[in-house]
Amino acid sequence: GAVVSQHPSRVICKSGTSVKIECRSLDFQATTMFWYRQFPKQSLMLMATSNEGSKATYEQGVEKDKFLINHASLTLSTLTVTSAHPEDSSFYICSARKGGGSYNEQFFGPGTRLTVL
Amino acid sequence: RKEVEQDPGPFNVPEGATVAFNCTYSNSASQSFFWYRQDCRKEPKLLMSVYSSGNEDGRFTAQLNRASQYISLLIRDSKLSDSATYLCVETGFQKLVFGTGTRLLVSP
Numbered sequence: 001g002a003v004v005s006q007h008p009s010r011v012i013c014k015s016g017t018s019v020k021i022e023c024r025s026l027d028f029q030a031t032t033m034f035w036y037r038q039f040p041k042q043s044l045m046l047m048a049t050s051n052e053g054s055k056a057t058y059e060q061g062v063e064k065d066k067f068l069i070n071h072a073s074l075t076l077s078t079l080t081v082t083s084a085h086p087e088d089s090s091f092y093i094c095s096a097r098k099g100g101g102s103y104n105e106q107f108f109g110p111g112t113r114l115t116v117l
Numbered sequence: 118r119k120e121v122e123q124d125p126g127p128f129n130v131p132e133g134a135t136v137a138f139n140c141t142y143s144n145s146a147s148q149s150f151f152w153y154r155q156d157c158r159k160e161p162k163l164l165m166s167v168y169s170s171g172n173e174d175g176r177f178t179a180q181l182n183r184a185s186q187y188i189s190l191l192i193r194d195s196k197l198s199d200s201a202t203y204l205c206v207e208t209g210f211q212k213l214v215f216g217t218g219t220r221l222l223v224s225p
Contacts, residue, residue, distance in 0.1 A: 034212075041125070043204070043215040044161065093160050104149050104208055108160040 003027055004096050006109035013084055014117055020080045021112045023094030029074035030096035034106060035067075038091040050077050074099070084116045120144060121216035123205050129222045134195045138219045140188045140205030150181055152190050153204040155218060161204055164190075195223045 003026040013019050023033055032051050036044040048064075050056040050071035058064045068080040077096075081088055091113050095106035123140045130136045142150075150167035165172055167179040167188050178191040188205055202218035 041217070043121070043217040044213075045215075046212050049212065091158070104151070104213070106213065108162070111158075111160050113158070 002098070002107045004030075004094065004107045004109040006092075006094055006112050008112060009110060010113045010115075012115045012117065015085050016083055018080055018082045019084055019114060020078055021092055021094075021114075023077045023079070023096070023109050025075045025096045025107070028096075028098050028107075030077075031074065031099040032097040033071055033077040034095045034097075035069060035077075035079050036093045036095070038093065038111075044093060047079075081114065084114070086116045089114055089116045119216075120209065120214045121205050121207055123216040123219045125217055125219060127220040127222050129224065130195050131224055132195055132197060134223075135191065135193045136195060136221060137189060137191045138203055138205075138221075140190075140216055140219075142186050142188070142205075142207045142214075144207065144209045144214075145186065147207040147209050149208040150188050151206040151208075151213075152177075152179055152188075153206055153215070155202045155204055157202075161215070164203070192221075195221075197223050197225065199223050 005024045007022045035047045038044045047062045048056045048058045050069045052071050052074050056069040071077040093111040094109045121142050152164040153161040154164045155161040165174050167181045169181045172179045176193045180189045200223045202220045204218045205216040
């Protein structure tokens with residue numbers, strides 16, 4: 001149990017386009033989902049925390065109007081990178097926490113590699 | 118100063134060797150600590166939790182030193198499959214804070 005999927009696994013797009021990444025908890029209800037970004041040879045950095053049915057909480061330095069997060073159901077959260085630019089190229093990983101679970105216990109998706117040309 | 122600091126490596130060791138990684142953290146209020154393993158272009162996977170009393174899981178031993186604010190991971194009898202990046206993680210303010218990772222390369 002506790003499987004998290006992401007789609008797409010890889011995306012290449014032109015500068016200026018928007019890209020949507022989906023994160024799904026397949027066999028449990030995720031009251032909270034987290035979005036991370038990882039640049040090459042750097043650590044995973046938390047971008048935002050989203051709770052089902054409410055607005056996401058963004059970390060300092062992350063533009064909420066550029067990285068739109070929607071967590072409309074207990075099994076799906078989406079991250080939309082609007083007007084993507086080459087500097088947004090990165091590895092985006094989501095994680096999900098079960099309802100009632102500790103915030104330490106996060107189940108990670110396989111990640112989405114975004115390349116903006 | 119970074120919240121979690123690790124030597125990036127790489128640590129190149131032969132099969133069967135014992136290797137140890139250290140990690141330091143800056144938040145003295147951190148409650149929990151973990152080691153994750155990340156393979157190239159993959160998501161991180163929980164390896165083990167870290168306790169002050171020490172935690173052993175097979176060939177892996179983790180230790181926390183709160184006074185000095187560092188965490189260690191010891192791998193005995195290294196296998197080729199242990200080659201990966203090991204991420205030190207602490208929990209602060211209800212979120213996971215990751216180190217940049219230490220890369221381990223185990224060679225035949």
